[in-house]
Amino acid sequence: MAPADFVHHERVRFGDLDAMRHLNNVVFLRYFESARIAFIRELVPEHDPAGPEREGVGFIFAECHIVYRSPVYFDEEIAVHCSIGEVRRSAFQICFAMRVQGRLAAEGHGWLVGYDYAEQRSARLPEALRERLEAAAPSGAE
Amino acid sequence: MAPADFVHHERVRFGDLDAMRHLNNVVFLRYFESARIAFIRELVPEHDPAGPEREGVGFIFAECHIVYRSPVYFDEEIAVHCSIGEVRRSAFQICFAMRVQGRLAAEGHGWLVGYDYAEQRSARLPEALRERLEAAAPSGAE
Amino acid sequence: MAPADFVHHERVRFGDLDAMRHLNNVVFLRYFESARIAFIRELVPEHDPAGPEREGVGFIFAECHIVYRSPVYFDEEIAVHCSIGEVRRSAFQICFAMRVQGRLAAEGHGWLVGYDYAEQRSARLPEALRERLEAAAPSGAE
Amino acid sequence: MAPADFVHHERVRFGDLDAMRHLNNVVFLRYFESARIAFIRELVPEHDPAGPEREGVGFIFAECHIVYRSPVYFDEEIAVHCSIGEVRRSAFQICFAMRVQGRLAAEGHGWLVGYDYAEQRSARLPEALRERLEAAAPSGAE
Numbered sequence: 001m002a003p004a005d006f007v008h009h010e011r012v013r014f015g016d017l018d019a020m021r022h023l024n025n026v027v028f029l030r031y032f033e034s035a036r037i038a039f040i041r042e043l044v045p046e047h048d049p050a051g052p053e054r055e056g057v058g059f060i061f062a063e064c065h066i067v068y069r070s071p072v073y074f075d076e077e078i079a080v081h082c083s084i085g086e087v088r089r090s091a092f093q094i095c096f097a098m099r100v101q102g103r104l105a106a107e108g109h110g111w112l113v114g115y116d117y118a119e120q121r122s123a124r125l126p127e128a129l130r131e132r133l134e135a136a137a138p139s140g141a142e
Numbered sequence: 143m144a145p146a147d148f149v150h151h152e153r154v155r156f157g158d159l160d161a162m163r164h165l166n167n168v169v170f171l172r173y174f175e176s177a178r179i180a181f182i183r184e185l186v187p188e189h190d191p192a193g194p195e196r197e198g199v200g201f202i203f204a205e206c207h208i209v210y211r212s213p214v215y216f217d218e219e220i221a222v223h224c225s226i227g228e229v230r231r232s233a234f235q236i237c238f239a240m241r242v243q244g245r246l247a248a249e250g251h252g253w254l255v256g257y258d259y260a261e262q263r264s265a266r267l268p269e270a271l272r273e274r275l276e277a278a279a280p281s282g283a284e
Numbered sequence: 285m286a287p288a289d290f291v292h293h294e295r296v297r298f299g300d301l302d303a304m305r306h307l308n309n310v311v312f313l314r315y316f317e318s319a320r321i322a323f324i325r326e327l328v329p330e331h332d333p334a335g336p337e338r339e340g341v342g343f344i345f346a347e348c349h350i351v352y353r354s355p356v357y358f359d360e361e362i363a364v365h366c367s368i369g370e371v372r373r374s375a376f377q378i379c380f381a382m383r384v385q386g387r388l389a390a391e392g393h394g395w396l397v398g399y400d401y402a403e404q405r406s407a408r409l410p411e412a413l414r415e416r417l418e419a420a421a422p423s424g425a426e
Numbered sequence: 427m428a429p430a431d432f433v434h435h436e437r438v439r440f441g442d443l444d445a446m447r448h449l450n451n452v453v454f455l456r457y458f459e460s461a462r463i464a465f466i467r468e469l470v471p472e473h474d475p476a477g478p479e480r481e482g483v484g485f486i487f488a489e490c491h492i493v494y495r496s497p498v499y500f501d502e503e504i505a506v507h508c509s510i511g512e513v514r515r516s517a518f519q520i521c522f523a524m525r526v527q528g529r530l531a532a533e534g535h536g537w538l539v540g541y542d543y544a545e546q547r548s549a550r551l552p553e554a555l556r557e558r559l560e561a562a563a564p565s566g567a568e
Binding site for chain 1: 172176192
């Protein structure tokens with residue numbers, strides 16, 4: 001029932017290359033941003049990434065880790081696989097793996113922490129959100 | 143036979159928005175870059191945008207003009223319509239119109255000029271290329 | 285008295301290059317954006333580009349034209365010279381020339397049109413703004 | 427003698443903001459890219475980031491980790507402090523801390539691994555480079 005694995009697709013644009021003619025290291029983080037926003041919108045359809053303060057309590061991106069595994073070239077199609085990792089009271093982890101025609105291009109994760117836009121400080125995740133995240137996490141089916 | 147109208151699609155990413163929560167003006171030019179490269183590759187399949195100097199004579203982007211018609215928002219799907227405009231001995235024009243669900247978001251054009259990578263200077267367009275461009279131009283069917 | 289010529293500086297970053305190892309055509313427009321915002325803030329110190337709707341009537345970027353004159357390379361220092369061009373009742377023009385160590389890298393202009401954020405439509409430029417723009421325009425000293 | 431702490435400066439541009447009117451998370455990685463390239467060029471003046479394959483053995487960016495500490499706003503000046511962390515036979519770490527007027531905006535590190543451009547595979551760091559890195563590392567003064 002839960003999206004154990006969400007996949008977002010990107011196609012490498014000329015403007016994503018750097019002087020080495022590889023997908024630039026920074027653009028991997030941009031792809032991960034687009035992928036996790038699409039993933040979160042599937043889990044939480046009412047989430048509006050371009051106006052989250054209207055929701056009262058949202059989450060902010062607090063940490064990222066990327067391991068680059070192989071170079072990526074112009075016009076290649078990247079599948080960004082996302083999954084929910086650890087879920088805590090006030091934070092959760094999204095893990096990703098970027099694959100290009102079977103080879104692993106990069107992998108890593110990000111941490112998102114609950115944030116109260118009215119109070120302008122970190123906050124516990126809303127109960128309803130945490131339940132959905134736990135249901136989507138690999139161990140959530142137990 | 144000729145692609146009278148080539149269409150490239152983009153979906154507005156969170157990272158394409160600016161502080162006004164609109165598609166940033168600079169990103170329109172990025173979309174046009176991606177669209178015209180895809181268009182040129184359809185007209186000239188042997189063209190390699192990430193290594194054009196291997197072709198001897200290529201073309202460089204020399205001028206652009208963009209008229210912004212209406213704001214574009216997160217997650218909207220943009221159709222970038224491209225067509226060949228004027229074709230000269232050493233330059234040609236690519237015209238574009240960006241449409242979002244029927245409304246016109248922007249329009250404009252770019253000029254590309256022939257360039258000799260060995261000599262490092264502008265050059266006449268190769269005859270074969272010019273023929274293909276003229277065939278693809280609206281008046282090319284006459 | 286009026287800033288007949290405003291200069292904004294950029295230093296070409298690795299991330300601004302494309303696969304041709306030149307300053308990418310799109311980044312010229314990004315540089316122009318940064319330059320004109322700094323220029324406008326000098327002319328209109330109370331302007332807040334990251335929250336213009338609080339000012340009631342602002343302006344939006346409506347058109348741009350760029351002519352690329354010579355390639356620009358990694359770590360080069362660009363001087364973006366800006367000046368006010370034509371000033372109309374509801375729009376004004378900002379002209380620019382980008383120079384790198386004496387050579388002209390690009391030139392062009394943009395049009396900004398008055399915009400009423402409350403009414404969400406184009407509007408006449410506030411009188412005080414138009415006076416400042418006219419004073420800053422080359423012919424404003426007459 | 428060794429640059430125990432290298433500092434690169436960035437000023438937040440309008441185009442670096444996202445829809446939340448904060449410095450976008452991806453742009454922190456861009457700033458780190460610019461900073462570490464400037465840092466490496468100070469340590470290894472003969473290094474050409476836009477043509478490293480001419481050097482025979484260079485290094486590629488293999489991993490990054492960023493912890494975001496506080497939001498950053500339009501026009502703020504960021505000091506990106508860089509230092510050499512761990513130095514191994516075929517890889518080394520660059521650590522960074524981004525400070526804005528005394529507050530910590532982000533911190534993290536990247537790993538660079540030796541790369542043989544002719545053989546197209548990872549390689550031991552050249553001896554001369556490793557010596558310079560070790561001299562620049564905090565413990566290098568022992």
